Amino acid sequence: MEDRTTAMPDADACWDAFVARDREADGRFVGAVRTTGIYCRPSCPARRPRRENMHFYPDGAAAEAAGYRACLRCRPDGLARDAEAVERAMILLEAAEATPSLGDLAAAVGYAPHHFQRLFKRATGATPAAYARALRARRLATALREQESVTGAIYEAGYGAPSRAYADAASHLGMTPGAWRAGGVGVTIRHAIVDTSLGPLLIAATPRGLCRIAFDEDADALRARFPRAELLAPDADFELLVAAVLALVERPGEAVSLPFDTGGTAFQQAVWQALRAIPPGETRSYAEIAAAAGRPGAVRAVGTACGANPLAIVVPCHRVLRADGALGGYAYGTARKQSLLARERKD
Numbered sequence: 001m002e003d004r005t006t007a008m009p010d011a012d013a014c015w016d017a018f019v020a021r022d023r024e025a026d027g028r029f030v031g032a033v034r035t036t037g038i039y040c041r042p043s044c045p046a047r048r049p050r051r052e053n054m055h056f057y058p059d060g061a062a063a064e065a066a067g068y069r070a071c072l073r074c075r076p077d078g079l080a081r082d083a084e085a086v087e088r089a090m091i092l093l094e095a096a097e098a099t100p101s102l103g104d105l106a107a108a109v110g111y112a113p114h115h116f117q118r119l120f121k122r123a124t125g126a127t128p129a130a131y132a133r134a135l136r137a138r139r140l141a142t143a144l145r146e147q148e149s150v151t152g153a154i155y156e157a158g159y160g161a162p163s164r165a166y167a168d169a170a171s172h173l174g175m176t177p178g179a180w181r182a183g184g185v186g187v188t189i190r191h192a193i194v195d196t197s198l199g200p201l202l203i204a205a206t207p208r209g210l211c212r213i214a215f216d217e218d219a220d221a222l223r224a225r226f227p228r229a230e231l232l233a234p235d236a237d238f239e240l241l242v243a244a245v246l247a248l249v250e251r252p253g254e255a256v257s258l259p260f261d262t263g264g265t266a267f268q269q270a271v272w273q274a275l276r277a278i279p280p281g282e283t284r285s286y287a288e289i290a291a292a293a294g295r296p297g298a299v300r301a302v303g304t305a306c307g308a309n310p311l312a313i314v315v316p317c318h319r320v321l322r323a324d325g326a327l328g329g330y331a332y333g334t335a336r337k338q339s340l341l342a343r344e345r346k347d
Contacts, residue, residue: 209259
C-alpha cells in the first residue's frame with residue numbers, strides 16, 4: 001500500500017532541475033531561496049541563486065509553512081489551481097451525457113480554451129476531446145457486457161452513430177465492439193513463452209500490437225483473457241516484437257516505442273502513459289504518477305492501475321516506488337522489480 005506521507009525531495013536532483021529550468025519538474029517540488037524568502041517552481045525564468053542559498057520542499061504548502069512566500073513571476077501556487085481545474089474538468093467529462101465543447105469545458109473551470117487545452121494535455125497526456133473519447137469507449141465496454149445487442153450498447157454509451165463507436169473501439173478496446181462483447185471472436189493473437197534471466201515471459205500481440213506481456217503466464221491464462229480469440233504461432237513480424245521486448249528485459253537502458261493493442265479505462269491509460277514517460281534508470285513515486293495522470297489525490301488508484309498493467313516491461317510500472325523510496329508492490333514479485341531497476345541504473 002502506498003505511504004501517504006510526503007517525502008522531502010532529493011536536493012541534488014532538484015538543483016539540477018532548477019539549473020535546467022526543467023518544466024517537467026514543475027509540480028514535483030519547489031525551490032526556496034533563503035536570501036529572498038521566496039519559493040519558485042523549477043522552470044522559473046528568474047536568475048538562479050547560489051546553490052548554498054537554496055532549500056527544496058515537496059510543495060508550496062510546505063515552503064509556506066517554513067516561512068517562504070510564492071514567487072510573483074512564476075506563481076508556483078498556481079500549479080495547485082491548475083491541478084484542481086483539470087480534476088474538475090475530468091469529473092465534468094465523466095458526468096456528461098454529451099461531450100461538452102472545449103469552450104464550454106474551459107469556461108466551467110475558469111480558463112481560456114486554448115490555454116486549458118494545453119494545460120489538460122500536459123496533465124493527462126490527452127486533449128479533453130481525446131479523454132472524452134476514452135471515457136465513451138469505457139462506457140461502451142460496459143454496455144457491451146450488459147446490452148443484448150451491439151447497436152443498443154453503442155447508443156447506451158452515448159454515441160450518435162455506430163461509425164464513431166467502431167473508430168473509438170479500434171483505438172481503446174483493441175478490437176471491434178462485437179469482438180469485445182464476444183470475448184475476442186474474430187481476433188487473431190500470436191503468442192510465445194520465452195525464457196529470460198528473470199523467468200518465463202508470455203508475449204502476445206494482435207495484428208495491431210502487443211496485447212499481453214506477463215511473467216509466469218501461459219497460453220491458458222491468455223485464453224482466459226480472450227476466450228474466443230484465435231491463438232496463433234509466431235511469425236516473422238511477431239518475432240521482431242519478441243526480440244525488442246527481450247532486449248528491454250536483458251539489456252535495458254533506452255526508451256523504445258513499440259506498438260500495443262490494449263484496453264483500459266481513461267484513468268488507467270493516463271497512468272500507463274505517465275509510466276511510459278519515465279526515462280530508463282529513473283523512478284517516480286505513486287504520488288508523482290497520480291499528479292501526471294491528472295488526479296493528484298488518486299494515489300491508491302495509481303497502485304491499482306499499475307496492478308492492472310497488461311504490458312510488463314513495456315509499460316514500466318516497476319519504475320514506481322513508494323514515497324519513502326521503498327520498492328512497494330509488483331505483480332511479478334519485488335525481486336524482479338529490484339533486478340529490473342538495478343539493470344536500468346547500471347546502464
